[in-house]
């Protein structure tokens with residue numbers, strides 16, 4: 001576990017295409033650069049994003065201070081609603097006790113059109129207090145916000161939206177739209193309805209639309225969602241990335257025995273999973289299945305529990321086998337594979353989940369990639385999602401097995417009992433303290449200590465697995481919802497990661513949690529963007545409140561300003577001998593993993609759950625480097641080749657196909 005590095009601080013805890021042309025011309029940001037995104041944006045070309053200072057771009061062979069490039073974990077005790085600050089930050093850090101509590105705001109429960117409801121006015125007013133967040137003192141902001149909340153909000157005082165020709169923003173879809181809009185309007189920005197406009201300072205789009213990426217102006221605008229986030233946010237993408245990363249790490253550990261055992265092993269946190277679109281894998285699964293276990297079958301890119309079913313007996317498995325084979329043999333799908341039903345995975349079902357008053361639950365947390373150039377990656381707490389009914393492993397009612405809100409909403413009891421289906425992390429912590437601490441010998445506040453740490457390690461590990469493959473440009477940012485299950489032995493399992501996580505606020509707890517998550521996401525995206533543009537040091541981050549820094553990529557050799565993933569990778573220095581490496585850091589990649597090196601293709605065969613032959617599944621553990629997979633690579637270390645480890649047979653579509661898929665699956669992940 002890497003300790004908090006210097007400079008980090010503990011966690012505070014459709015288009016209306018009729019937009020007049022003239023308007024767009026008048027607002028050409030190249031002539032009127034946005035104060036919010038910085039004047040230099042206006043001078044930049046699309047790709048060249050400025051001179052990189054020597055401080056930010058160390059000579060390749062000179063290792064930069066390791067602490068700056070490592071993944072950082074800052075752990076705190078206690079609930080996430082207070083900010084713990086390090087002494088070094090002094091008064092400025094004591095911002096925070098602002099609880100993003102809007103429970104008293106009537107009518108919050110449903111997303112409504114922009115500007116039409118009270119909560120938007122509230123958020124707008126709050127946001128107005130920090131029109132230039134980077135210029136203001138946070139303590140003052142917090143006080144002013146609190147004062148405003150006290151004075152005005154119960155009466156629902158309406159604050160006029162700023163008029164005037166401000167920078168523009170675009171929000172596509174309804175997920176979180178009112179919160180995002182309020183935030184931006186509070187900065188004096190104006191919402192536009194035409195997604196094709198290129199002069200938006202911010203585009204927050206639910207669907208990844210090809211046009212937005214074609215039109216994206218690096219270094220001049222912020223764009224929500226990294227275009228190939230499917231590497232993490234589809235079931236097959238995540239599985240493939242984790243397998244590939246394991247393979248590389250294992251190889252390094254074989255060749256460099258002193259590379260210490262600190263990287264997580266995927267089988268320790270990711271339930272055994274097989275791809276059904278890969279013949280060898282599905283055959284391995286059909287062979288190993290026996291009726292003592294339950295498996296869960298999921299489409300790779302759906303959400304809300306759609307298309308999920310359990311496999312408990314040979315008949316169900318045989319039916320699945322026939323169905324899968326018939327799809328593969330279908331001449332139509334052979335000709336037009338994009339018409340075929342979505343690829344699926346089968347995953348070992350965690351049969352013994354921890355229960356809260358007899359109910360199954362999972363935890364939604366957030367992985368925030370606030371900046372992709374350099375990477376600034378954060379962890380954020382979310383909430384727990386419970387089923388309405390009591391858990392019975394033998395029940396055929398999926399409502400008791402699938403904890404997502406969407407499934408629960410199907411119940412007639414939902415409207416009556418919905419508040420019981422979402423718990424705050426505080427409540428979860430209290431419950432676990434009360435009910436399990438003694439009997440299970442847990443440390444006090446297990447939720448905010450051990451559990452939080454494990455979630456952070458797992459997320460950091462997953463990020464490391466895809467870091468070199470994500471398309472990174474200055475201005476891309478992403479908020480990813482990560483779903484964790486705790487079993488009755490308090491073992492933590494990652495179930496999946498979701499793009500475009502649900503930002504609805506239809507329960508009291510969600511009203512408390514979601515606006516804060518969205519606003520801090522935007523604050524951090526803007527602050528890191530500005531700092532990157534200006535070649536400023538990232539830390540300290542004035543807008544960091546509840547999110548915890550997982551990875552500070554300032555000293556990563558790649559990606560760096562002045563280049564992007566879409567450009568050619570710069571030559572990498574020779575790897576340092578592993579034994580010289582800081583033993584708390586992950587091992588460097590060998591030259592054989594570097595660019596131009598030949599790499600064996602992904603195992604087409606029996607990958608089995610974690611990329612090993614089925615015979616090996618039950619199952620020798622790889623000589624693992626240990627529990628901490630959370631650090632970044634050494635500054636001189638090579639990375640896996642871009643594209644390597646792409647899901648081998650997942651249709652790896654261009655955006656067109658992905659867009660189609662997105663549209664098919666439109667919906668918020670995890671609602």
Ligand SMILES: Nc1ncnc2c1ncn2[C@@H]1O[C@H](COP(=O)(O)OP(=O)(O)OP(=O)(O)O)[C@@H](O)[C@H]1O
Pocket residue numbers: 271296298302303304305306308347348349350351361362401402403404406483485495496498668669670671
């Ligand atoms: N391996 C597993 N063991 C036990 N329960 C599981 C497992 N995988 C999924 N579940 C349950 O099924 C639910 C839905 O699964 P998952 O999140 O993977 O699908 P999804 O369709 O992407 O859902 P969403 O995006 O809405 O969270 C989970 O919230 C969890 O309750």
Ligand SMILES: [Mg+2]
Pocket residue numbers: 302303304496497498669670
């Ligand atoms: Mg999902």
Ligand SMILES: [Mg+2]
Pocket residue numbers: 404483495496670
């Ligand atoms: Mg889920």
